Each structure stands twice: as C-alpha cells, then as structure tokens.
Amino acid sequence: MRGQHPKPVYNARIREMPLPRAYCFRALCCLLLIVPATVVSATDWHGLEAQLARKIAAGTGPGAVFLEVTNRSSLSSADVDEIRRGLWTELAALGVHSVAADQAAATVQVSLSENAQNYVWVTEIRLGNNESSVVMVTAPRTEPAAGERPAVPLTVHKALLWTDEHRILDVALPTGTPQIMIVLEPESIVLYAVQNGHWQAQQTLAITHARPWPRDLRGRLVLRKDHLVDAYLPGVSCQSTTVAPLALNCRESDDPWPLGTDPLALSAFFTPTRNFFTGVLSPGVRKQTATAPFYSVAALPRDQYTLWIFSTTDGQVHLWDGMTDQTATKWSWGSDIAGVRSGCGPGWQVLATARDEGAGDTVQAFEIADREPVAVSAPVEFGGRITALWTDSDRASAIAVAQNSETSRYEAYRLSITCSR
C-alpha cells in the first residue's frame, strides 16, 4: 500500500530516466543474498511479528489472552509455526501471556492473509463482550524458488548471468582481462565489469532508432576482434568504438545478422518490422541461398559437411546440408534452437525450446541421428517464457533469456552441456 511510501517520489525506473546501474547491481546483490534464505524460510518475520505484537498489546494491555493463529495465505505450515512462536515471544516480552480461552481476559484471533502485493496479518481483538477491534500489518510478499529435475545422460546446466526488469535481448561475455559482460537491452547496451567479485555497471550506451521497435523484439550481440561489439536489432545495426570510454554508433540498416563465426559463418537478413529472418542467407550454404522465413538456426558440424537446422515460422524444421533441404513437421520443437559444442558424443548438440503447460518453457538437448531428433538430456525448466536463445560466441554454450512468470523480470542464463554418460 502507499502507506509504505509516505513521501511522493518518482515511479520506478523508466527508460527515459535511467537509474544508475550501480543501484540495479546493489539490488541484484541484495536479491541474491535474500534468495537462499527464502528457500528455507519465506522471509525474516521478526520485524512483522514485533510490529503486530505491539499493536495487539496496545489493544489488550498486559495480561492473559487467548491467542489463535489461522493461515489464510500461501505460507507453508513451517512458516506459520515459526510465526506463531515468534509472535508469542514478542507478546510475552510486552507482558501478554497465553492462557486457555476460559481464563482469558481477551481473545486474539490472528489471520495470516495476503493480497496481490503483500502479506496481510489481520488481528481481531475482543475484550470480554465488547465489539471486536481490528489491527493489521503488512509486508511485501516473496515468491518461492522453483525446483529442478534430476540429471540424466547429458546435463544441460544453466547459470544465471543477469536479471533485469526490462527486456534482455542478448548477453555476451568477452574473454580476457578485465572480465566484462555486455547486456543488450531494447534501448541500450550496458557494460559490466567485475569489481570485488560482483558485476558492476561501467557504462551505458544508448541505442538510437527512429522507428518504434516491433513487438517480440529480438537483438543479437556479436563480439569483434577489431572493436568490442556489434549489435543487431530489427532495421538497426550498431558498432562500438575500440577504446574506452566506448561510444556506440547506430544506423538504420538491413545488413544481414551474423549467425555464426568461422568456420561456421552464416548471415541472414532479419525483417525490420517483425520477429523473424526473411530466409535469405548471405552467403548461402554451398548452393543453397534461401530458405523459408525462420526464427532460429543451429549448426551441427559433421565429418564432411555441416548440417544446418532452421526452425521456420510455419512451425516446421528444415535440415540443410548444402545440397538437400529436408522438412520435418513432427518434431514439436519451439521456435528457438541453438547449436552448442559440448565435446560429448558426436561433439555438438542442439538446444531446443518447448513449452511445459502449467510451468514455464523448457530447453532440452538433442542429437540428430538419421535425420531424427533424439533427446539426450532432461528438459531444463525456466520459470517463464523463453524470449531469446542464441549460440554464444565461443560456441561452447548458449545464452537463454526467460521472462519469469512470477516476477515478470527477465533472466539471462548461460547454458552449457556436460557429459555424464
């Protein structure tokens, strides 16, 4: 409720008024510090218990009361027990003691409730036969962490890189020292560096564009040798300068987006007002220079050739070897796929998205045997819809971005595969 913000202030961070990155970083650090604790216990209830105990004691005065605690919220029974004990301790310190109902001067009924934003602890206090009075305290709700499925032959690992309330389009981690991370957002590229063991925002480079971005915005970071990074967005390409402090030059462009690096170089034209590649390639794969419009592509190097797999906008999967184009319609893969060099088995796998109804999207590793997909890992769950999946520049991992359905925040992960068979 607004009562927690007595002074009028600007609303939360907005695009036109960028908040210092350091603030976001501190917030993330706080979040990371809090999350492990919330798995064990939803939150530290001590402050809220003390606050409610004071309100109860003010209503009953010192003496004997009959206290009952009822859970009307999503709190676990363990949390409720902890709160009940904590409340008793706080009340006792204020001279309020628990007795049986027939010996009590007052009846105190505590209901642990909640609304869309907060835990709401409501207490009805009845003194003798008087009409009951109501006091309440509130605290922001926390969300439980999701569990993971057990490991299997190959294991897809996901490591959280960054989280932000605004959409993350891509993340790149250049090798070298000092260690930096580049995050592509719709309106900016943000550079982070490790300081004292934590990512600290160093510089924000604005992306200029004349037209509104399309919905389901996509973007790609490509690390370069002669300068730091290029960014590709629909109808716009940006190039960073070479020396710090960096600058970013953006221009309207229909240049093809690089989708691989040597020896697996392939570029494709992206529609400036939509969310897919047109299907026109530059250069082509041997004799083949165009395919159906597609969302994503994965490369699987073979001994004699490279198998290119396109996830096309019509829900099909096209397999290219430079000579033939085979269409698969029953694979039930999602729109986003990425090739990853794991060194396991044939050396490369395809990560493909899928939807787990009732939960978030998943990513699973596949190998292609006789032009058929064979799942080689358990699906890895994400807490929401996957909005980006790109092969990383080192090709040994992929970058996945998911929007957490509980918090609505975007979470960028690095996905890697380990051999366990």
Place this chain on the structure above:
Amino acid sequence: MKRTGFLLLAAASLLLAVEAGAATRPHYGGTLHVCLHAAPASLDPNQAEWAGSAALFGLLFDTLVALDDQGQSQPALATAWQAESGNQRWQVALRRGVTFSDGMPLTPDIVAASLRAMNPTWRVFSTGDAVIIERDSPAPDLPAELALPRNSIVKRESGKVLGTGPFVVTQWDAGKKLVVTARNDYWGGRTFLDSIEVEMGKNFHEQMVAFDLGKAQVVEVASEQARRAATEGRRIETSAPDELLALVFEREPQSAADSKQREALALSIDRRLLNSVVLQNGGEPSGGLLPNWMTGYGFLFPVEVNLTRAQQERAEVPETSVWNLGFDANDPIERVLAERIVLNARDAGLRLQLATGASDIKLVRVPLASLDPQVAFTALAAALGVAQPRINGSSLDDLYMAENALLKSQRVIPLLHLRAACAVSKTVRNWGRTRGGLWRLPDVWLAAERP
C-alpha cells in the same frame, strides 16, 4: 545398462516433446473475431458506459499510467510523475514520439484537455513536456486514477475521437460492429494481429453459437455457464473474482426498525447456495465490497447465513414493510438470483417482491474499476450511488475502516464477487487478461493449425 537407460530417456523425452506444446514465437498477421455483450453507442470514453466495453478502449486509447497485476503503477503515455505539496499537485512527464492514429503528435495541451473533459474538478494545464494536475484535496492515488479506462487520452476533433492506441478504427457501426486495424507506428510496437473485428450486442447464447461455428475466436461466457462450457471441451479462461454482485438500497435507513429489517435481510441470504447452485461456482461469496484477493482482509466480513439471528432481528420489528426488489429484466440469471433472495428473505419473515420498475432495493453488478484497492473502492461507491467514502489515510487499516463504515451505513449488502469468463479458440495464443479483468488483446497472436 547405460544404453537401456539412454533409450528409455530418449523415448520418454520424445513422448514429452509430442505432448508438450512447442514454445513458438508469436506470429504476425491475421484477424481476430470477438463477440461482446456490451453495445456501446460511442467510442468516446467520456460518453460510453465503459464497464462492459473496457476491452475496446485498450485497442484505441492509452492511459498515462498502467497498473500491473500487483496494482503497481507503471509508465504508459507518462514516463514519470511526481507529487508536490502534500499530494495535491502532480507533475506528469509525457513520453516523446507518441502519435495519434491520424499521425499527429501527442502534446501536453491535448492531454490536459482530455483529462479536464473527464474530470471537471481537476485543474490540468500543460508546461513544457509535462502536464500539471492540481486537486482540491490530497490525491496520493492519482497515478492509479490516471490508469482508469475513463482517463484514456483522447483527442476530439470535429465530432471524432482519436487515440494513441495500437489500433485505428476502420469500421464503426455504433452498438453493432467495430473493426480496427493495427498501427505500424504504435509507440509500444505494432501488434501481432493485423486487425480485430468485434461484433457487439450479442447475448451469451448467440456468442456461443458463433464460437462453435468458428465465426468468433473469443466470446464471453456467463459466469454460471463457464464450468459447463469447459466440460464440453471448450477452452475457457476465467478472471479473478472481480465483479461485485450486491443489493443496494435506494435510501439510507429511515428508522431503527428499517435498520433491523436490513440486518435481518443481510443475515438471511445464503450466499454459498447462490454461488454453488445458481452460479455454478462462477464466483465467490463475499461479505465485503472488495474481494479478499485485493485486500487480504475481506474474510473479516461474514458471509455465512444465520437464519436464527435473522429471525430474531425480524421479530424485534412489530410490522415489516414490503420491499420491491429490482433487477435487470434482460439478465436471466439476475432474475433467478433475485427469486432466490426473495425466498431466503421469506424464511426470515421478511417480505420482498420482484419489481422491474421502481424499487426499494436493486440487485446490481459492478465490475471493479481498478487494481488499486482505494481507487477501486472509491469507484465502487460512485457506481453504487452511495456517498463517497472518507478514507483517512493510505494504509490498509484506513481502507478497512472506510469499507466497514460504508457497510454499517446499511446501504449495500454485498453478496458475491463474480468471475468473468470467456471461451477462447485454441488458435488464439498469448491470450491473457489483467488481474482486473481487462483483455490484453495487443499481445494476442493467431497460430496456424499445425500440419
């Protein structure tokens, strides 16, 4: 052993892959066909009765502020807002680069004029890239108020209303049909759909027929029909309980006897039975005006029938008056609900009779206007026609005390909060509604049937 395990995993994974839907990116293109019961005669938020057609406003208009599902204010046409001097004076910074559907830019002058038209008591004027809003009294909820559909920003020009929303009107047959087309220059990004066709003024039966014939992909379903429609294999999407069903007295209690009769009536109504039998669990019994999911304290208001106490209250009144109970004669479920309430009252010794004309009590349905509890409460009071409640502060305790005071005035007897339901074709993807019940049509896309 390892090989066997691997094959089992592969088989299981293939099965899983077939069963799970693909995580497909949104497709652009297509026309969504929608049916609505509401039949607004105008698309001007200043004139239309927004309650039944709020979904339409979101297609054509934007508000300065939007509320997320937690009821928190988020930027929309406004990028920032700040209060001065005790929350009475607010400065709202506007987003740049926004255009109306005629291509003209959004300006602070137009915003100010639009807000003044809807809120005659506000003093609104432009300054630079912002507007200043001055209120007579502290308005800590102003951002949430600005998110109300009725405060959509509208440009009025030679009898036409234009908005900055994601679609532009291409056909408008008042009260019957609306066709809108996607704007490529929408500041929030072009919608996935090319167009939306809305057939209006259709009753629930007509809507379901259209749905089953494939002529509409989204139709409304009566709350009491939602469960049955789902068991018949349709995809039914329901909202949180966000529409208040209540009895509203025309006047304040006129005497102590009047008060006792009202108390007896409130105690005699079996809300759980109304919900389970008449509404087929299409709502939740409620003793409060705001639902528990919004406040967290709604359970404090009792919902249980207490016939013994009702009869005792009634017995203390020497002679009871006969009350006419009004309801919407065009709504068949309201008649059934009203009949059931008359029977409940009779069990307590009260005399109610159904009336379609002048009435002492009315059975009303009022959708919640906002996800902000205080704004929703204030708007509810206005819609119910009762005196504007006085809320002494911005805490939950303050809101509870105001709601409790309003209920004790005995002008309103809350009965239930109803869920809105709609049938949605399986080709409609990314369907969603805000927790306040508004459809998120700009995010919807249409999937082709998988080959």
